[in-house]
Amino acid sequence: MIFALILGFALLVIGIYGMLSQRNLIKIVIGFSIADTGIHIIIVSIGYLRNRTAPILNSAVNLKNAVNEVVDPIPSVLVLTAIVIGLAVTALMLSFVVELYKKKQSLSIDDYQELKW
């Protein structure tokens, strides 16, 4: 579905813009999670085929003709993995934010310039 594809790309752009433009560390993580959602929507919408049902082969699907009645299962598998890993990455990023805050008592990224040149 082309609208879902456009929505996914729009969320990706919004998330990357947020990561680049925001100064607050928690806002940067929020931008990352929005971009993550956008990428997932892109992958799922690529696997969508018109007028087909979900890849659950119950009584709604004719087993002999299942290949022509279900949507692509592979994007679902990839996104399922990516969501769980995304949770782990977000949690790790947030614990880094808490650690950084303990060091300097600031959430602004402008206060962390040790690696700048």
Next chain:
Amino acid sequence: MISVIIVVILGIIMMVAGVVALHLKNLLAAIITAGAISLLASVIYLILGSPDVAMTEASIGSGLTTIIFLYALNKVKKEDKND
């Protein structure tokens, strides 16, 4: 046809919510808005024919991620008050 209309309406809401979440001054409201984006995304996965992904996104993306954000915000705020 009805599914296309639902995707377009949800998509407009999600894009507006994304921009709002990045520009809100209140961090708590921004986190809740980002969680709402995930919840609406799970409806879109259901329309696109992947109920497995919809379940995962609804429970992980909008449930646990929001909770972890709130705990991190709570830790940052709590130490703010002590100083």
Next chain:
Amino acid sequence: MIKKIFVILTMIGLIMMLSSLVLNFEFVEQLNDLSADYVTGSIEDLKSQNVVTSVIVTYRGLDTLGEVTVLFLATAGIGFLLGKRKGKKRVASELLQTSSSFLVALIILLGVYIFSHGHLTPGGGFQGGVVIANAFLLLILSDASIKFNHTILQLVESLSGAFYVIVGIIGLVLTIGFLNAKIIPLGEFGRLISAGAIPIIYSLIGLKVGSELTNIIDTMRGE
């Protein structure tokens, strides 16, 4: 100021790249060969109703093992970064305390249902594990001073992870391949006891994910 110009230039470049991808995108009308093979294999080879589950647990089983390992590493990293610290206790409302006492058992039951029916209905180990972790989150919300027994949590996590690998190695010993579901009889298509070892593997993944995410929540709250 110069930063803003760079950000805007980056966004313009990104939008140009992505818009050419959207404009030239062509939707297909047929499944590709690999997906079609997975769908027919799930019916004839594995007798599992849910194609996504059979791909995750069997065809891409090694991937899932790596994913569970990444989740474990993230848990360990969070525990390393955020040690335990003491805070003040707060009291939950009457409504939350009363309702949580009988809702927790029902939510855990729902989680077990989701991961034990992973080969029949949408859902599976990851979703069920998250539902179980949410039940423990409700316990934490209703009583902030509650303490979990970390020995039992770690025991559940490490035992389910070890059995997951052992089930995989049994397939190697029987010379049908690592993490193959056909180590026990497949059964009848569409029944609860079917699809070989898929329900066993997914239940182990569910227990492991549930205990890991409970651990993450418990560490992040910091009391």
